[in-house]
Amino acid sequence: MDTYIKTLIEKLCDMYRYRIIELKDIPGLSSSWGVVKEEGDRAEVVFFSSLNTMRDLEINSFVGYLRNALRCEDIRPVQVLIDGDLKTYTDEQGGLHLNHEIYPQCGLILINNVDNKILYYSLGLEDKANELANCINHMRHIENQRGKTEKAIITYILIAVNLVIYGLTAYLSGNIVDSNTRVLIFLGAKVNELINAGEYYRLVSCMFLHGGAVHVGVNMYSLYALGPFVEGIYGKLKFTIIYFFAGIVSSFFSYKFSADISVGASGAIFGLLGAALVFAMKMKDRVRKDFIRNILSVIVVNLVIGFSIPNVDNFGHLGGLVGGMISSFVLFKKDQQF
Structure with a gap:
């Protein structure tokens, strides 16, 4: 998981000009690193959690921490939940559902890191989901090339x-x-x-x-x-x-x-x-x-x-x-x- 998140962070920085931010001792995160993109007086922070850690997140305290760390009042937190156990299924009426109950506290994007698929994103995060999808595709391409070399x-x-x-x-x-x-x-x-x-x-x-x-x-x-x-x-x-x-x-x-x-x-x-x-x-x-x-x-x-x-x-x-x-x-x- 750490390697997956690290690679994803590197791709976000390389492809979309985010910068890395260190997030020390924050309950609810699966990585002590995230990325931030600052536009004027607003800062958009992307951070990472898993099914095991997300319940420990206290979003108000976290936003307060970010305001102090970034010296910015307008913080837009985006939680990226990455877990191989995340799945989607279709019910008898044709509705699409997750196999886990998720209670978002802020903008949320769900990624299955085994299938390399984005399963869900909150309203208004389509551009962010597309950025992550492009990063994942790039990671997959590199992995495929490495696999071909090995084969x-x-x-x-x-x-x-x-x-x-x-x-x-x-x-x-x-x-x-x-x-x-x-x-x-x-x-x-x-x-x-x-x-x-x-x-x-x-x-x-x-x-x-x-x-x-x-x-x-x-x-x-x-x-x-x-x-x-x-x-x-x-x-x-x-x-x-x-x-x-x-x-x-x-x-x-x-x-x-x-x-x-x-x-x-x-x-x-x-x-x-x-x-x-x-x-x-x-x-x-x-x-x-x-x-x-x-x-x-x-x-x-x-x-x-x-x-x-x-x-x-x-x-x-x-x-x-x-x-x-x-x-x-x-x-x-x-x-x-x-």
């Missing part, structure tokens, strides 16, 4: 492995910009003749090799941009399965339909695009149509670019897309949390 651990491990292997490739090649073809073959590039000879591991190892700095840079940026989203939807295990299955199908397509030596993570990344498309199609009742169109446009543009540039393994890209769609179609459950 994307597999993505970042894959990026790290690719970069380490590229570092090894550059060292053995004696060139950080371009990879030596012999070094790539030695490290496990897709070479049809060697696969025919039984070196099937090359269908996997080629996914972690790259032909140069631009090649690895583009692929790792694409993985960084797309990976956290797909990993957040499917979870770590399913994401790993999708990535490797798409990569292997990509290598197999390249093996069957192209005689050229091939390396790169782009097939697996196309698989992640396929997984994003499957998600969009299965959740079309919840996502905007623009989202589906955007995914399709990214896939089409990348395929067109691939077919327009020489030495691009387009069969590998198509195979990765197919592998990603098949595996994600099997693994995705519509009722999973995302």
Whole structure:
């Protein structure tokens, strides 16, 4: 609770130019800190309570304390009651009620800090409630971004492995910009003749090799941009399965339909695009149509670019897309949390 209130106070100060005020030894408060905004001869003070503390508040004494502390006679106190036990329910007549009896002594705003919802605000406090709602949304956005970072651990491990292997490739090649073809073959590039000879591991190892700095840079940026989203939807295990299955199908397509030596993570990344498309199609009742169109446009543009540039393994890209769609179609459950 203390951390929640502290963060809320910081957001009110940053976003709406409140200043922090210390409230020492005041019965009925759940925090010894509040915020104040002074306009002319009037001071608006926002302070925080909980279900357990609010009954101890004596509003007249508190207002007197604020007058002395702020040297201002016109005080507008706004009590923000924050508690995870606060809920609303609808009765048989359709009326909305709180699950606790609340007896406001001044302007009151109720917040459920578990659901991050404003449940009630007194008449005339709509602007104040909107300010708090915007602060809460900002806090939630930051928390979601932090959660995505935590969820994307597999993505970042894959990026790290690719970069380490590229570092090894550059060292053995004696060139950080371009990879030596012999070094790539030695490290496990897709070479049809060697696969025919039984070196099937090359269908996997080629996914972690790259032909140069631009090649690895583009692929790792694409993985960084797309990976956290797909990993957040499917979870770590399913994401790993999708990535490797798409990569292997990509290598197999390249093996069957192209005689050229091939390396790169782009097939697996196309698989992640396929997984994003499957998600969009299965959740079309919840996502905007623009989202589906955007995914399709990214896939089409990348395929067109691939077919327009020489030495691009387009069969590998198509195979990765197919592998990603098949595996994600099997693994995705519509009722999973995302």
